[in-house]
Amino acid sequence: MILCCGEALIDMLPRETAAGESAFAPHAGGSVFNTAIALGRLDAPVQFFSGLSSDLFGDVLRDGLAASNVDSSPAAVSDRPTTLAFVKLTDGHASYAFYDENTAGRMLTVDDLPDVQADALFFGGISLVVEPCGAAYEALMLREAQSRLTMIDPNIRPGFIKDEAAYRARLTRMLGAADIIKTSDEDLEWITGNTDAAALLAETGAQVILLTRGGDGVTVVTTDGSFDVPAQKATVVDTVGAGDTFSAGFLAQLQRDGHLTKGALSGAGEAGLRAAAAFGARVAAITVSRAGANPPWAAEL
Numbered sequence: 001m002i003l004c005c006g007e008a009l010i011d012m013l014p015r016e017t018a019a020g021e022s023a024f025a026p027h028a029g030g031s032v033f034n035t036a037i038a039l040g041r042l043d044a045p046v047q048f049f050s051g052l053s054s055d056l057f058g059d060v061l062r063d064g065l066a067a068s069n070v071d072s073s074p075a076a077v078s079d080r081p082t083t084l085a086f087v088k089l090t091d092g093h094a095s096y097a098f099y100d101e102n103t104a105g106r107m108l109t110v111d112d113l114p115d116v117q118a119d120a121l122f123f124g125g126i127s128l129v130v131e132p133c134g135a136a137y138e139a140l141m142l143r144e145a146q147s148r149l150t151m152i153d154p155n156i157r158p159g160f161i162k163d164e165a166a167y168r169a170r171l172t173r174m175l176g177a178a179d180i181i182k183t184s185d186e187d188l189e190w191i192t193g194n195t196d197a198a199a200l201l202a203e204t205g206a207q208v209i210l211l212t213r214g215g216d217g218v219t220v221v222t223t224d225g226s227f228d229v230p231a232q233k234a235t236v237v238d239t240v241g242a243g244d245t246f247s248a249g250f251l252a253q254l255q256r257d258g259h260l261t262k263g264a265l266s267g268a269g270e271a272g273l274r275a276a277a278a279f280g281a282r283v284a285a286i287t288v289s290r291a292g293a294n295p296p297w298a299a300e301l
Contacts, residue, residue: 002039002251002260003074003118005049005137006032007105007127008061009083009098011240011293024086026057028064029293030105031125031155034241038248038283038295040069044255047118049074049140051108051133057082058104076112080104087240098160100130108133113140116148119261122251123174124153124182126160129167141174149262151180153247156187175204179265182210182247197221207265208273210250210280212243218281220273227270229277232285241293242284248295249280 011029016022028037032050039046048065052058052075061082065072083106084099100106109132123141128134141150152174161167171191175181181204185195188211192200197211201221209221217230253276254260259268268276286296 001045001047001118002120002122002255003047003049003116004032004036004039004070004122005127005140006030006123006125007083007133008033008048008050008052008065009085009100009105010057010060012084012086013240013291014087014089026060027293028061029085029241030083031153031244032122032127033061033065034244034293034295035122035124035153035248036065036070037068037293038241038245038287039252040065041295041297042248042252042283043069043298044248044252047071047074049076049114050127051076051078051080051104051106051112053077053082053104054079055082057084074114076104076108078104078107080107096157096159098126100126106130106133108136110136110139112136113143116140116144118148120149120151120251120255122151122153122247124247125155126157128154128170128174129157129161134167134170138170138174142177145177145179147262149179149260149265150177151182151247151251152178153182153243154187154191155243156190158190175200175206178204178206179262180208180210180250181206182212182243182250184212184214184243198226210246210277212246218246218277220277222270222273224270227274229274229281232281234285234289236288237291240291241295242288244293245287245295246280246284249283250276253279
């Protein structure tokens with residue numbers, strides 16, 4: 001079982017009406033939510049932990065999770081509103097404006113942390129930036145990392161970071177506890193000032209770093225060295241959810257091959273990690289070929 005821990009929100013995606021007017025259409029989203037959805041669609045056993053609202057948008061999120069075979073029972077439900085993220089697309093690349101004050105997701109606290117039954121936990125997204133939910137996710141990761149495999153994808157959104165020093169300190173602690181770190185080349189440069197994934201591996205003690213480079217594929221870095229896995233060719237509609245889907249594909253393949261536990265990851269070797277990264281690239285290519293974060297189902301593969 002994989003427990004995805006992080007934000008669920010409503011992406012307000014730009015659309016044009018029949019009359020030619022600009023408009024926004026609400027779609028369930030959030031980086032970690034997208035990863036959970038992709039895992040469920042790939043038939044990986046998955047649960048989702050976040051703060052979810054009892055409002056109408058919260059219903060949309062819970063219904064979306066259930067429809068993709070994701071168990072949301074660990075989530076903490078409150079009557080606070082759902083986070084909204086208005087999306088702007090420029091040449092297929094997304095930028096965001098978040099409306100997150102006093103929401104169900106943001107106001108999650110350590111008192112809401114679930115009992116964990118999963119073998120692996122996944123963290124990331126904007127939920128690590130703000131308080132009090134950032135502290136709650138950090139506490140959960142540090143509590144479980146000694147006995148369970150953990151993966152983190154910081155998914156940096158510079159415009160959302162108000163206290164950079166505090167966020168960098170949190171990332172240092174969480175990266176230091178992670179077995180698998182997934183980061184884009186842009187995110188790694190923000191975190192460390194360079195794109196030297198091997199240096200980050202040595203500094204954090206992680207077992208695997210996945211350095212994604214968009215259309216140039218992904219570099220997999222371990223203590224045994226590094227190797228590249230090419231991206232799958234695709235006609236890009238937009239990149240919303242691409243990295244989230246890659247993470248899901250990587251985890252799903254490791255789970256399928258029996259490598260997704262604290263002790264088993266080291267036995268994956270280059271062949272196992274290469275297969276997982278290639279599967280992640282394959283499912284991500286399908287996601288970018290259609291509008292919004294719409295990961296593929298196992299039957300589509």
